[in-house]
Amino acid sequence: MAGQILGDHYEVERELGKQEGRWTLLARDLNTQEQVVIKLLCVDETLRSDDLKLFEREAETLKALTHPCVPQYLGYFEHRLPIGKALALVQTYVPGRSLEACLRIGRTFTEAEAKQIAKSLLYILIYLHGRNPPTIHRDIKPSNIVLADRRTHLVNFGSVKTLLSLEGSTFTAVLTHDYTPPEQFSGRVLTVSDLYSLGVTLIAIITGRSPAHLPRKGTKLDFEQVVDLSPAFANWLSWMTEANLDRRLKSAKEALQSLEAGG
Numbered sequence: 001m002a003g004q005i006l007g008d009h010y011e012v013e014r015e016l017g018k019q020e021g022r023w024t025l026l027a028r029d030l031n032t033q034e035q036v037v038i039k040l041l042c043v044d045e046t047l048r049s050d051d052l053k054l055f056e057r058e059a060e061t062l063k064a065l066t067h068p069c070v071p072q073y074l075g076y077f078e079h080r081l082p083i084g085k086a087l088a089l090v091q092t093y094v095p096g097r098s099l100e101a102c103l104r105i106g107r108t109f110t111e112a113e114a115k116q117i118a119k120s121l122l123y124i125l126i127y128l129h130g131r132n133p134p135t136i137h138r139d140i141k142p143s144n145i146v147l148a149d150r151r152t153h154l155v156n157f158g159s160v161k162t163l164l165s166l167e168g169s170t171f172t173a174v175l176t177h178d179y180t181p182p183e184q185f186s187g188r189v190l191t192v193s194d195l196y197s198l199g200v201t202l203i204a205i206i207t208g209r210s211p212a213h214l215p216r217k218g219t220k221l222d223f224e225q226v227v228d229l230s231p232a233f234a235n236w237l238s239w240m241t242e243a244n245l246d247r248r249l250k251s252a253k254e255a256l257q258s259l260e261a262g263g
Helices: 049-064 099-104 111-129 191-207 231-240 252-260
Strands: 010-019 022-029 035-043 073-081 084-092 145-148 151-154
Touching: 010 035, 035 049, 035 073, 049 073, 049 084, 099 145, 099 191, 111 145, 111 151, 111 191, 111 231, 111 252, 191 231, 191 252, 231 252
Parallel strands: none
Antiparallel strands: 010 022, 022 035, 035 084, 073 084, 145 151
């Protein structure tokens, strides 16, 4: 699609990602010369209603968010493709490298680096979870965390939920990766679900291994077999990734306070 003009003034530069019926594109706003991300969702007979709901929810969520380390909403429009109609969501582009891209080239992170990433993400989660109603990302994993401009950014809000939207409604499960908290498999989602996914992500970038390739002790990741960490930080990661909700850290604020106190 490179070179195509979408929405009258967005020139496609390259494809960033593709799934069945959807594309993520890097484009340039010809009015401002700024690079933007455009997500396209093809609207045809194969489109599932859940996919459309998630896409529209991402647009509505980004409209409401104002944080320097999450994408900003720029626009929403319909676009005609040769195969039919598509919906387009335009958001700011974060030029940087995802944690997943770092892992793919063999880059691992020290304890000090992981702590800094953890603090940055916890500040973002404090903002998201502190909204009324709370916003839960539900899809924290290395590919959705980008290092750019000496900042850590949380991207891809396509799976986001608000606690209000969960009440009295059917639940759309997002079970796409090894970073999913156990309670999500039974249809529950809580703010502490994001803590679990963040904890597992930190373990992955320290060890250089995906959760599926880490040893386990019962329901817990036995990451201490693989990497040497300070006892305080190892304990903190264990609290973050507790399968038992009663034993997990209770909030992003509590997690940050515990980490700064010596975790």
